[in-house]
Amino acid sequence: MLYSRQDEYVKIDSKKFFEGMFVSADLYCRYRNNYVLVFKSALLTKKLIDKIKQLEFAYGNLYVEKKYHQRILDQFAQYEAILKKLEFDTNYTSIKEKTSNILNVVDKQNVVPKEATNIATKIIADKISGVDAAIIFQLINNVRDADEYLYTHSTNVAFLNGLIAKWLELPDGEISSLIAAGLLHDIGKLKVPPEILNKPAKLTKQEFEVIKLHPIYSYEILRNSGEINPVILSAARNHHEKISGSGYPDGLKYDQISRAARITAISDIYDAMITRRVYKDPHSPFEVLEEFSKGSFTDLDLDIVKVFLTKMPFELIGKSVLLSDGSIGKVVYIDPDDFAYPLVQIGPKVVQTNKTIKCVCMCNAEV
């Protein structure tokens, strides 16, 4: 698509793009004397923002049609305010950076930096006890790409472990251990060849056998680092066990699997399902709840799943959601018999979502 009326376009600054932002107008690059459409009203993920920056580097500035300029500026201001508030409440970005630093040390030195882990654990524990869980979910539920997977996933599993532990009313010490377990459960993946770990397609049987070693690697790195906390050790080694005994690496059955590993398995699946992969679209939190409630994961601890299904919907009510027709609304009701299709308010109208118009993902837009 080519455009040539130069006076109809205004430069915009891509530095103002935020992950989770839904851009409300088409953006253009200038190629020779024409404007070439580079991007149409999509949800911005880190990968997409990086791509836009590459295009900017190649073709110069980014433009928007003049009539949409103010709308985009208002959107930037709105997102900046929302994200500032979320960041202030949760420290999510700085916690993710801390997790990334921990993983870097493990990667380079094969040892877990205990003090850094304790600091990150304490910050997450404080946030979980002091902040409305809904705010944390607003960040966890943002769509993201798989290439930032490990440190974001580890951070999210730490938060989810902490929230589930809180919902189960476990003692503070166990909540903290479960948070640390979330941060460290997948460190063994750093020993898996990146071409297998980051393969942009489904794994072959042989590749999956290599992936299946990662809980053992996680456990060994922790043991070699002097870790003796059974909550952390068992969650790392056994978060892929199934209560039927068909999981890995040890093929443990229900009562042989520690509570920490059973909780971490739920957090792990929840976060993996809401992540975008090259070969799969992310599931919305509503679809994940539906899968949990349908018993699609019969190998999980169903008592803990039940608590998850009771508590989680409260965190989603009132949140902004992107629908498959491109509109953005606010979740107003989630039917416990039909988690996948909540009622969503769009402007003055309340819409019953369904197979055709469904919730795609949560987003940071204010509606």
Ligand SMILES: [Fe+2]
């Ligand atoms: Fe894992």
